Amino acid sequence: MNHVARSTVFVLALLVSTICRRPGTLEAREPITPERVAVLLEARDWRSLAAEIESREGRIESPVERALLGHACLALNRNEDSLCAFLLIFGDADTRGWLAWADAFAAQRPHLALASYFKGDALARRSDWNGAVSAYDQAIALDEKLALAFNARGVARVRQGKDREALKDFQQAYKLDPSFADARASLAVFWLHRKGAKGALQAAEEALKQAPELTLARVSKGCAQFLDGDEAKARDTFAGAIKGCGAAFLARHNMAQVLAFESSILAGTDAKPGSTLTSSQLLSLTRSQIDRMSPAQRQSTLNQLDWGHKWNRGWEMAGNIVNSLGGKYGKAGEFQLLNVGWLETSRRNADIFANKQAMLSDFMSRRGENPFKSNPGGIRTEDLKDGFHDRSKFPVLAWFGLAQSTDLPSGVTREAFFSLSE
DSSP states (O other): OOHHHHHHHHHHHHHHHTTOOOTTSSOOOOOOOHHHHHHHHHTTOHHHHHHHHHTSSSOOOOHHHHHHHHHHHHHTTOHHHHHHHHHTOOHHHHHHHHHHHHHHHHHHOTTOHHHHHHHHHHHHTTTOHHHHHHHHHHHHHHOTTOHHHHHHHHHHHHHHTOHHHHHHHHHHHHHHOTTOHHHHHHHHHHHHHTTOHHHHHHHHHHHHHHOTTOHHHHHHHHHHHHHTTOHHHHHHHHHHHOSSSHHHHHHHHHHHHHHHHHHHHHHTGGGSTTOOSOHHHHHTOOHHHHHHSOHHHHHHHHHHHHHHHHHHHHHHHHHHHHHHHHHHTTOHHHHHHHHTTHHHHHHHHHHHHHHHHHHHHHHHHHTTOOTTSOOTTSOOHHHHHHHHOOGGGSOOOOOOTTOSSOOOOTTOOHHHHHHTTO
């Protein structure tokens, strides 16, 4: 497992382990009965269902109660809570337990649409996408206005590779309940899978209007910004999502990808046509050197300084975020080991690039040159980003809110992650 993957998994383990431990850490609690669940579902009283599970003595250890709480929170737009609950249903024992309960619950209540919906979710967590779709079909046949089922069937159809049908389901879920934030968040992830940055950005922003704290939608928004070519906005968006449960893992991983992309750009500027100085020369740039340059060379150098400043500020921000997480979760020493050297270097270099940029801008202004307009003869940031680099080499990740099948970086498994939180 590589350095980024190890540290990424460690962050996720710390975050989720603060929510719930694996079975055996605390005394068992009395579970909510199927009969009581059915009464609340008949009334569509998600708020009471969540409250009854959360108010019981002890931690929520049962995968059934985690699933029930996750769906209640999802329906209530408590998306961070739903994600935490769903992420803690993993492994064969958990998914089998949830499926056994949901299958029996649906068999005893064939006319309850939400019972079939639960069965579909349980099958999806076993990666039985065909079975899940059939169960969701049954739920929709019983209640054609059940937005939750349309949204979930859309996710399952994405996994089946049936994108056209999935898109219709996500749109129908939103049409039935415009206040249901996860329907828009799911659509954002759908468009990201299709490399549709514009559609993903629009859907993510609509989801955030309904649920401003929906961090998975914020992650999707950052992914869309990155794919659309705006690394600076993507970094800011990911920084705002580094909190809560699983979304913090995604945001930090994605920020690392954006920074790696920008690093590859800066590292390659010396060999690109029109560049005038190496990175080390930029850091030691003098006024006399500027005076000997042509206007085109000065514009090229100004653009390189601007990019160097942004890149180093990005690394500085990432380091500060990692250290703040480390302090919060009691592992500051281990996190700081990752930051020694590059954090201080990035901060120092960002300041130097900013000072050199100001010096060059002032010089150009005094000469009557416009430092804010790129010279056609010089190198531009846009040329560096789009002309020479492939974003597909720096994959960013987004999850559906149901978290039935979560994508992780190469070499990282959910079992490996959770073993760190034991």
